[in-house]
Every structure is written in C-alpha cells, then in structure tokens.
Amino acid sequence: MSGETYMPASWGYGLLAVFGVVWVALGIYLGRRSRDMEGFTVAGRNVGLALGAATAAATWITSNTVMLAPQFALQLGLWGMLAYCTASLGLVLFAPLSARIRQLMPRGYTSAEFVRLRYGRVAHLVFMGISLFYGLTWLVSMAIAGGVLLESLSGIPYFFGMSAILATCVAYTLFGGMFAVIGTDFIQTVIILAGVVLVGFWVLGEAPADEIHATLLERRPMLLDLAFPAALMALFNNLLFGIGEIFHSNVWWSRAFAFREGVAWKAYALAGLLWLPIPVAAGFLGLAAPALGINVLRPDTVGPTVAAEVLGSTGAIVIFVVVFCSLASSIDSLLAATGDLLTHEVVKPLRPDLSDASLRKWASAVILGLGLATWVACWPWDHRAGEAWYAGDPIGSLATILFFAGPLVGSAIAPIATGLYSRRASPWSATAALVCGTGAGLYAYFEMGWYTAALVGAAVSVAITAVGLALGKPDFEWSRLDPEAGEAS
Amino acid sequence: MSWVVPFWAFSALVWGALGLAGAGSVALLVLLVIDIKNRRTW
Numbered sequence: 001m002s003g004e005t006y007m008p009a010s011w012g013y014g015l016l017a018v019f020g021v022v023w024v025a026l027g028i029y030l031g032r033r034s035r036d037m038e039g040f041t042v043a044g045r046n047v048g049l050a051l052g053a054a055t056a057a058a059t060w061i062t063s064n065t066v067m068l069a070p071q072f073a074l075q076l077g078l079w080g081m082l083a084y085c086t087a088s089l090g091l092v093l094f095a096p097l098s099a100r101i102r103q104l105m106p107r108g109y110t111s112a113e114f115v116r117l118r119y120g121r122v123a124h125l126v127f128m129g130i131s132l133f134y135g136l137t138w139l140v141s142m143a144i145a146g147g148v149l150l151e152s153l154s155g156i157p158y159f160f161g162m163s164a165i166l167a168t169c170v171a172y173t174l175f176g177g178m179f180a181v182i183g184t185d186f187i188q189t190v191i192i193l194a195g196v197v198l199v200g201f202w203v204l205g206e207a208p209a210d211e212i213h214a215t216l217l218e219r220r221p222m223l224l225d226l227a228f229p230a231a232l233m234a235l236f237n238n239l240l241f242g243i244g245e246i247f248h249s250n251v252w253w254s255r256a257f258a259f260r261e262g263v264a265w266k267a268y269a270l271a272g273l274l275w276l277p278i279p280v281a282a283g284f285l286g287l288a289a290p291a292l293g294i295n296v297l298r299p300d301t302v303g304p305t306v307a308a309e310v311l312g313s314t315g316a317i318v319i320f321v322v323v324f325c326s327l328a329s330s331i332d333s334l335l336a337a338t339g340d341l342l343t344h345e346v347v348k349p350l351r352p353d354l355s356d357a358s359l360r361k362w363a364s365a366v367i368l369g370l371g372l373a374t375w376v377a378c379w380p381w382d383h384r385a386g387e388a389w390y391a392g393d394p395i396g397s398l399a400t401i402l403f404f405a406g407p408l409v410g411s412a413i414a415p416i417a418t419g420l421y422s423r424r425a426s427p428w429s430a431t432a433a434l435v436c437g438t439g440a441g442l443y444a445y446f447e448m449g450w451y452t453a454a455l456v457g458a459a460v461s462v463a464i465t466a467v468g469l470a471l472g473k474p475d476f477e478w479s480r481l482d483p484e485a486g487e488a489s
Numbered sequence: 490m491s492w493v494v495p496f497w498a499f500s501a502l503v504w505g506a507l508g509l510a511g512a513g514s515v516a517l518l519v520l521l522v523i524d525i526k527n528r529r530t531w
Binding site: 043044046047048049050051053054057078179182186189190193194196197200201204209210212213214217221224225226227260270273274276277278280281284 | 505
C-alpha cells in the first residue's frame with residue numbers, strides 16, 4: 001500500500017464512528033417491523049416506488065462503481081466509462097422479469113426456490129453452487145475493498161476498517177432485516193448521487209470540459225477514440241456479466257418479492273436510470289487527471305487522488321463518505337440475500353418442523369454466521385508472512401477474482417429468462433446450460449482472458465437453452481411455482 | 490481507423506451524466522414525499 005493518504009486517520013475514525021452509530025440506530029428503529037419472517041426477509045412485500053428504486057440502485061452502486069470507473073476511464077478512455085454504464089441495462093432488463101416473478105411467485109422468497117420448483121433438484125443444486133460462490137465472492141471482495149479503500153483514503157489500518165464496516169452492516173441487518181437494508185439504502189443512494197455530482201461540478205470548475213478534451217486530444221488521443229479494440233471487448237463482457245449477476249442473484253429476486261404489487265417493474269426501470277450516469281459522473285475524474293497536471297501513481301485510486309488534489313480535505317471527506325455508503329449498501333444487501341438463500345434453501349428443508357418464530361431466529365443466526373465467515377475470509381492471514389495476498393494492485397486483484405464469477409452468472413441468464421416465460425424450458429436443458437456454460441466460460445477465462453469469460457459462458461448457455469426450447473414440450477404448469485396457493489385456498 | 494469524439498459530444502456526455510445524477514437524487518426525494526403522503530412507503 002502507498003503511504004500517502006488523503007485525510008488524517010483521526011477524521012476517518014470519526015466518520016466511521018458517526019456512520020456506524022447512525023446506521024445501527026436506524027437498523028434498530030426500522031427493525032421494529034421485522035418481527036416475523038415475512039417482515040425480516042421481504043419487508044412485508046409492500047415496499048413502494050421511492051424506496052424500491054433507491055434500494056435497487058444503491059445495491060448496484062458498489063465501491064467498484066465509484067473507484068473502478070475512473071480507473072477504466074484513465075486506462076480504456078471513453079469506452080471504459082461507457083462499458084461500465086452498460087451494467088445499468090441489467091437493472092432495466094430485469095424490470096419486466098421482476099414483475100413476472102412477483103406475479104408467478106407471490107409468496108416466494110429466493111431465486112433458488114424458483115429454480116427448484118421450475119427445474120427440479122439437480123438444477124437447483126448446480127444453481128445453489130453458482131449463487132453461493134458468486135454471493136460469497138462478492139461479499140468477501142466488498143469487505144476487503146472496504147478495508148483497503150479506507151486505509152488508502154485515511155490511513156485507517158486495513159484490519160480495523162474492514163472489521164468496522166462489516167460489523168456495522170452485520171449489526172443493522174441483524175436488527176432490522178430487509179426493512180433496515182431498504183431504509184438505509186435510500187439514504188445511501190441520495191448521499192452517493194449528491195456526493196458524485198458535488199465532486200463532479202467542483203472538478204469541472206477547476207478543469208473545464210474543453211480543457212480536459214484539449215489535453216486528452218494532445219497527449220492521450222486514444223482515450224477519446226471510439227475504435228479502441230480492448231475497450232470494445234470489455235463493453236460486451238461487462239454487459240453480459242452485469243445481466244447475469246442481476247438475473248440470477250437472490251439480491252435482486254428478494255427485492256422483487258419485497259416490492260408492492262405493480263411497483264417492481266417501475267422500481268427496477270427507474271433504478272437503471274438512476275445508475276446509468278454514475279460511471280460517467282465518477283469516471284470522468286480519471287480523464288481530468290492529465291488536464292489538471294496530476295501524476296497518477298496508482299490508477300486504482302485515481303478518483304480520490306483527483307478529488308483530493310482539487311478539493312483538498314473536503315473532497316477527501318466527500319469521497320470517503322461516498323465510498324463508505326457504496327460499500328455498506330452492497331454489503332448489507334448481500335448479507336440479507338445470501339442469508340435468505342441459506343435459511344430458506346438449506347435450513348428449512350433440513351428442519352421443516354420449525355415455526356415462523358424459530359426460522360426468524362435461524363435467519364438472524366445465519367446472517368451473524370455469514371458475517372463471521374466473511375470476517376475470517378478477509379483476515380489478512382499473510383501479513384505474518386510479510387505481505388498480504390492482495391498487495392500491489394488490490395482493487396484490480398479483487399476485480400479479477402470477481403470476473404472469475406462471470407462465466408458462472410453468464411450461464412444463468414438463459415435458463416432464468418426462459419424459465420420465467422416459456423413452458424417449454426426443461427430441467428435437462430437448464431442444467432446442461434448452467435454446467436456447460438460455466439465450463440466453457442471458465443476455459444475462456446484461462447485461455448483467452450477475463451474479458452471473454454462471461455461472453456463465452458452466456459453464448460454456450462443460450463445455444464443449449466435454444467436446443468432445449470426446440471425439443472421441449474410446452475407442459476409446465478405455472479401454478480407449480482406457487483405451491484402454497486393450494487394450501488392457502 | 491480512428492473515431493475521436495468531438496468536444497461537443499464529450500461535453501454533452503459529462504454534463505449530461507452530472508445533470509442526470511443530480512436530477513435522480515432530487516427525483517428520489519420527491520417520490521418519497523409522494524409515497525409518504527399516499528401512505529405507500531412500505
């Protein structure tokens with residue numbers, strides 16, 4: 001890690017303490033409604049448009065969005081930012097699916113439950129493997145990113161920063177469940193959007209757009225070139241990775257279940273619109289660096305470097321708060337959604353006799369266990385050996401690990417989408433699509449590069465699904481997705 | 490082959506993104522007020 005920070009550590013500790021207390025207090029306050037499982041895991045299935053759109057946008061704005069977008073802009077130019085923007089399409093494309101999910105499974109809880117009811121046990125097992133691998137990878141990478149970023153911004157030691165942000169998120173998710181997650185997500189979204197806009201306007205005041213453009217044209221014209229091949233590959237890979245992440249992950253399904261009837265579609269479409277400008281609004285800081293004469297030593301922290309150079313300590317505080325909110329809004333959602341997945345798909349089948357109140361206690365215990373497991377996984381074990389495993393280019397290393405999940409989630413796009421709309425989609429084609437898509441994507445990851453993995457995984461999965469649809473019989477009964485309907489009536 | 494983005498497009502992209510993000514934060518607050526008024530928050 002570089003020894004240079006952007007603000008005194010004491011300020012960082014102060015901000016951590018203030019946000020920690022505020023989020024946990026909010027979690028306790030909002031958690032008054034989370035007494036039963038329905039409240040704790042899907043917020044009573046009555047969430048309105050404002051909170052719905054904000055929670056979807058906040059969860060999708062990770063620390064990567066605000067930190068990696070400027071790095072992409074600096075290294076891949078305009079296409080780097082625009083490639084990142086395509087991730088918003090995942091939210092927009094999920095909008096109709098979320099309405100369909102809400103309609104087909106009005107009493108549903110998880111995405112794995114859909115796969116089990118729609119495609120059977122074998123596909124469910126494969127899907128659970130993919131979902132848990134992806135969810136845990138994202139969770140661990142966010143917690144590590146938290147420690148690394150807080151250290152690089154304020155000098156707070158990695159272990160303390162990682163532990164503090166994880167403990168805060170576990171505490172308020174534990175007290176308030178989905179109500180706390182959605183409530184805090186709203187505030188976090190407004191803070192992130194306002195922070196990014198504030199820093200953006202401030203930087204443009206110091207380095208006007210014409211100056212940035214002229215400097216790039218003179219010194220690094222490739223960054224303004226729309227025919228930049230490496231960036232074009234990244235565009236398609238990012239697009240499919242983002243769609244795969246959203247279509248399969250319980251983070252997004254649990255929200256579809258939580259939204260009031262008729263809200264899911266609008267909430268996801270609006271969230272896509274809210275998210276769309278963030279990679280450009282945050283990313284252009286990377287392009288402003290040459291015009292401002294800033295010598296960027298570490299591309300992964302070019303965003304805070306530019307903000308702190310231009311705005312001084314105020315800029316560093318704003319960036320710290322934006323990064324903290326981006327991390328918290330994703331970590332809390334992952335804890336809640338992965339916790340739901342384990343509670344409903346592992347604990348409940350093993351203990352079908354559990355009452356609602358007991359299951360609610362199990363859900364809390366699972367979240368606590370997940371938090372502890374994440375904390376252990378993020379422990380800087382190798383520090384004792386002299387250097388942490390993520391040393392060097394920590395954010396880049398984390399992104400590479402996360403991209404490893406690309407083929408896994410890319411292979412889930414076709415089985416999920418067709419399973420929701422076509423009665424022809426069959427268990428064997430879904431299982432084959434998941435397994436072969438993942439295998440082919442991982443082969444591409446190692447043989448061709450990370451930027452092709454999701455693309456290849458999704459393509460193979462689509463081809464197998466298409467064959468399955470051609471050969472399958474239109475015999476699936478949609479009512480099987482809501483088995484409790486019969487019991488209720 | 491080279492397609493360099495002209496200044497007007499670059500400027501529109503950056504200002505447009507900042508404007509959309511700013512409008513988004515305001516829109517969320519307005520929507521929340523409407524939801525609270527109609528008792529449709531959650």
